[in-house]
Amino acid sequence: MKKIEARHIVAVLSSALLGLGATVALAHHSFAMFDSDHQVKVAGTVKHFQWTNPHVYIEMDGKNVKDEKAADQHYTIECASPGILTRIGWKFNMVKPGDTITVIIAPLRTGEPGGLLKQITLSDGRKFLNGGPAGKPNIE
Amino acid sequence: MMNHNTRRASARSFTVCALLAGLVVGSASWAADAPAPAAESAKPAARTPNPRTAMTGSWNRYPDIDEKPLPGFPPAAPIPAAPLKAQYKAEWEARRKEVADAEAAGKPLYSNYTACLPDGMPAMMMGMFPMEVLQTPGQVTIIQEAYNQVRRVYLGATLPSFEEAEPLFWGHSTGRWEGDTLVVETIGVKEDVRFRDVPHSNQMRISERLRLLSANMLEDEVTVTDPVYLEAPWKWRWLYQRKPGYRMLEYVCEENREYRDESGAARMRIGK
Numbered sequence: 001m002k003k004i005e006a007r008h009i010v011a012v013l014s015s016a017l018l019g020l021g022a023t024v025a026l027a028h029h030s031f032a033m034f035d036s037d038h039q040v041k042v043a044g045t046v047k048h049f050q051w052t053n054p055h056v057y058i059e060m061d062g063k064n065v066k067d068e069k070a071a072d073q074h075y076t077i078e079c080a081s082p083g084i085l086t087r088i089g090w091k092f093n094m095v096k097p098g099d100t101i102t103v104i105i106a107p108l109r110t111g112e113p114g115g116l117l118k119q120i121t122l123s124d125g126r127k128f129l130n131g132g133p134a135g136k137p138n139i140e
Numbered sequence: 141m142m143n144h145n146t147r148r149a150s151a152r153s154f155t156v157c158a159l160l161a162g163l164v165v166g167s168a169s170w171a172a173d174a175p176a177p178a179a180e181s182a183k184p185a186a187r188t189p190n191p192r193t194a195m196t197g198s199w200n201r202y203p204d205i206d207e208k209p210l211p212g213f214p215p216a217a218p219i220p221a222a223p224l225k226a227q228y229k230a231e232w233e234a235r236r237k238e239v240a241d242a243e244a245a246g247k248p249l250y251s252n253y254t255a256c257l258p259d260g261m262p263a264m265m266m267g268m269f270p271m272e273v274l275q276t277p278g279q280v281t282i283i284q285e286a287y288n289q290v291r292r293v294y295l296g297a298t299l300p301s302f303e304e305a306e307p308l309f310w311g312h313s314t315g316r317w318e319g320d321t322l323v324v325e326t327i328g329v330k331e332d333v334r335f336r337d338v339p340h341s342n343q344m345r346i347s348e349r350l351r352l353l354s355a356n357m358l359e360d361e362v363t364v365t366d367p368v369y370l371e372a373p374w375k376w377r378w379l380y381q382r383k384p385g386y387r388m389l390e391y392v393c394e395e396n397r398e399y400r401d402e403s404g405a406a407r408m409r410i411g412k
Contacts, residue, residue: 030248052394109246
């Protein structure tokens with residue numbers, strides 16, 4: 001059974017790459033602009049929380065917690081849509097300016113200070129993912 | 141139409157297609173007063189519900205991401221490549237390669253999606269987000285949550301000629317019942333509203349056969365014909381599972397931060 005599935009995973013992925021446009025079917029846009037292989041953990045303070053379609057955004061001032069030399073800077077964090085987030089337990093008012101949060105993001109490949117959310121830890125310790133299309137964090 | 145054995149044969153083979161096409165769709169957190177989903181929600185009904193009223197309700201594409209298929213309801217096979225005529229196939233393949241190369245380079249191309257334009261037909265029926273079907277006298281209305289898309293199927297209506305059909309995102313649709321199957325014919329889709337980058341002319345016709353496989357499983361068999369671009373009909377199936385009690389959310393592209401840079405790539409605007 002597992003062998004059969006693995007073989008067809010390849011078949012399905014191949015057909016997707018050849019012409020099925022799977023990436024655009026997943027979301028409002030492709031996530032290829034973000035580097036999911038080199039995720040970053042940022043801790044800081046929320047400046048603005050934008051609960052809108054096509055994407056929710058978090059504007060925050062923070063720093064890369066794994067880089068001792070990192071300075072505070074402003075980050076723009078892209079989240080999924082209100083619908084996707086609502087269906088995995090988020091609420092429109094669960095993040096507010098002034099909140100202390102920690103996020104794991106896939107940074108923008110351009111080097112600009114921003115990225116795609118993988119996981120958010122709220123002030124009260126609750127953790128939330130960013131829905132299926134955005135994928136899970138690969139760092140802690 | 142695929143027979144039952146064909147469906148069964150494709151069951152295990154394509155469990156992954158949902159991962160490619162799927163989105164996480166759970167239950168609406170605020171719908172506390174909604175009825176809980178039935179434990180055997182997709183089990184074939186002992187008695188077939190009346191399809192002329194029972195298609196009404198909220199639906200979710202099936203199977204969803206990370207969702208195991210239910211016994212007796214194998215996932216639909218992946219959608220095949222469109223049978224484009226040879227003179228159009230090379231151009232289409234070049235476009236797909238351009239898109240794939242841009243993805244691999246981390247510079248995805250700007251698209252209708254990035255511009256926050258709706259799918260249109262037939263793409264809206266993929267069920268990116270939950271879908272609602274409303275059956276009222278003389279009309280079936282299908283609403284897709286993503287982009288607040290609405291299509292109206294007028295039962296027994298006469299379609300305009302191809303030349304007289306105003307190009308629209310969802311085209312013009314007429315429906316009729318063949319037994320328990322709702323047959324929908326759609327023409328008049330804008331030529332720049334393309335599904336999977338496949339070109340089409342104003343002579344494209346989308347034929348759909350919608351039927352309930354059980355009280356809680358809906359099938360849409362899609363056949364696209366186009367004498368200009370396609371050398372044969374392009375066929376696939378979509379499946380939807382009922383999402384009891386789900387209340388559709390609104391979707392307005394209120395603040396789109398994606399933009400097209402000078403190279404044609406999609407970029408995200410930084411800062412508020």
